[in-house]
Amino acid sequence: MMKLTRNLLLVGALSGACLLSSPGAIGAAVSMANPTPDRITLSSGQVWEGEILEETETTIRMRVVRYGITAEQTFQKSEVLSVKRGERTEDPAVEPTPKDPVRPAPGQTQRAPADGAKRVYVVELDGTFGELITQTPMRQAVEDAQRENADYLIFVLDNEWRANAFEDLPDDTAAFDELFRAEEIHPIFTEDIPRHWQKKPEIVFWVKQAMGGAAFLPLVCKNIYFESDGRMGGIGNLSNLFGSMGDEVVRQKQYALRMGHAEGICIQGGYPVELVRAMAQVERVYSYRIEGGHAVWVENYPDPSRGEVLLTDDGKDERADTIQELARSQGNDVLTLNADLALTLGISKGTVDTLEDLLFSLGISRNSAIIDGQSKSIMDGWERSLDNAQRELRRLWQEAWEVQVAGDYNERTRARGIRRQKLERMQAIIRRYEEALGRFLRQNGIPGVDQLQQIIEQIKLEQLADKR
């Protein structure tokens, strides 16, 4: 399912800039729509309908419209079984007759987006939260979306939640304090967009995986959708964050201030504060019932006579989640939202497994166009740069200490100069990628900018003390 979505995004990205770079261009695309489209049948059996734009000896380039999304696709002639050209209308203003407003079946052609189609900008957020999912590339993507006059900004959230390269982390692993990392990202949504966008876009989070600090990201936004397998949680360690360290009153203070932050995020997004309380604190007992189609939270065990359903127990004694429950994501000491529960509780507005389903749920499937923006290259570029930065830091740190300060005065001076240069280069890299390097620096024993400066100062003094 995920692959299908990604392919679709790729198709979106393939569409010509001239086609989608401005609302006017979209209008042009609409007016060029054929009453009977061109049709390409592939040897695989797939049928594509649209408008053939270009044909070479080896390829056919076609503007296709699928589920309301306009994109360009290039086919190798070797895979094309047949080509049937449709009739073109003479009057570009003539619009195709609207069809039954029912979601088309896969493969069925839908009319091109109408003039004034909603411009949809998609940002895929995957990788480690706080490192690849972080404010600098996200802010750049949002700025790009603004340049593209996006009406909808869809963030596809699928953060990595792994113990290692081979093993996913279970629901009961938690990282509540990544909340503060999320708060560094939130101003993009709570300050930048409200201030800098004249026409505010509709912000949508599509949750595939939002665990740990990533769980706090969608909560500032009013439109959350889940994938069928989506989950949101991984912040259930608040009550155990400090173990038995210190005095209870100070631990309670620490919990209170953290919940103050978390509740504020919920309130800002329009979600009940009980949501983060149930997600974060084991001792909190919550149930819910449905009244008038809405979930009512109850801070207690359920009253079956009122149709209440248990969400989380207090995790004490026999009520503590068992390993069997945890292995099956069925624990209830803290709340981890899945798609069904998120929908029932009104946190999610719908469960969708493809981008076209999401657009349909948003009510824009027949009148929208995916913007051929730079978000993918921005996010990928950040990943590559960060990876390079980490490699470079390791190399420079090693090389700085491999420099031998020996020989005559000039050689010693030169060696110190080289060492300094390497350390200064490290400082520059760290400053640039600081927001995403904390864990890397700790794990690799590489000092931060200020400690590097101390080493540099030491080198300067050594040089000053050296004599010819």
Place this chain on the structure above:
Amino acid sequence: MNPIRRIARSVTTGALALALSLTCLLATPRAAADDTIYLKDGRVVTGTIKQDLDGYIWIATKIGGVETELIFKPSEIDRVERDAAAEAPTPVDPPKARPANPTPGASPRAANSGAPRAAVLSLGEGTQRDMVGLFITAESIRRIIPLLEEEGVQIVVLRINSGGGALLEIQRLSDLIEYELKPKFRVVAWIESAISAAAMTSHAIEEIYFMTRGNYGACTGWYGQLTAVKGRGLEDVLYMMEQISERGGYDPRIMRAMQILDAPLSATIDENGEVHWYGDADGGEILVNRPDRILCFNASDAARLKFSKGTADNLTELASAMQLPEVEWVGKEVAGVPYPVSKAEKALREFRLQTEDDQNRTNEYFQRYTQSINIAQSQQNRQDRAKFVNQARQALELMKRMVRNNPNFILFVFGMETQEQFDDWVAEQEKLLRDLMR
């Protein structure tokens, strides 16, 4: 505090009042009356005229049953009919510790535009540069008061975004707010995050607004490995906050529930909308804090329990919540700052940046200083020694500069209690360096 008094104070101390005598000011406000203002746009506003300065009229009226105060410019007003029965002038009861004298040097610009002039001062920047006592200090705010006056500011909005800090600074900040800011300005706290010492600082302010995501509380004093302040030290802090609660006009049990366990809190909102607080879990209809928890307000609870005067996420919303039909936000647009940056705010920001730089480089300063001295002491040749004495002098100058910018480094870095102790230490070091050059 009565909002009308707040307005009166801001006008009294602000530029509008500059040209007016105290007598004139006190003569204007009157007893309750049915005054009517006919506006040029056809609206008619009835209520009690509170002040009339240079044609600007402040009128207390009710909108939708809620008492509010509106200000109208001369250009908006067609005519005014006053209730003759209430013509007898009634002196304004000046608020406690609020001098009626206008601030010398207040800007005449406010009088030109008519709208009150307001400045946002940030106290803390969230996860960075936010520690009370280091980045939020009474001294740094005291220094910028002349800048506020120079820009004709009448309303100071303290935008709080801090996770707390040093207990020792709370009394200083509270006194500064009470005795140096409130007499000159209408002081408002706008809470993004006020945790611990930041909440305790804000507690001296009567007029608190929250951002939607705002939080306020969790004021337990602690040190080291989550060890609570206990015994006499705790009692001192509890007493200090009782007094500060009084300054802000808050029930002391609210702050107590934020500080210690076994301080349950409940409340009842009566039919008049007034909130009554109870120091137990079930005395009031609303359980505010359980005995086994520490209280931290969110924006919803703060508004519901009328701890906050309103919720606002931007200046437009804030002005509306503050019942300011017009306001001039002082300052320039600065990239990345969601409000105009006044000269005073700029100075505060520079103070914090310098403090942060010094904090980050403290070890560097000390290392450079001590190593330079060590090397100098090992040099036989005076000329060689001079190089390192110079290095040491430069490092010492950096330390002196960091203390000049932020005197609280004396305690936090040098472990000394007074400026004199630090000056003595500097004098000793300078003598040491001189001796090295003999």
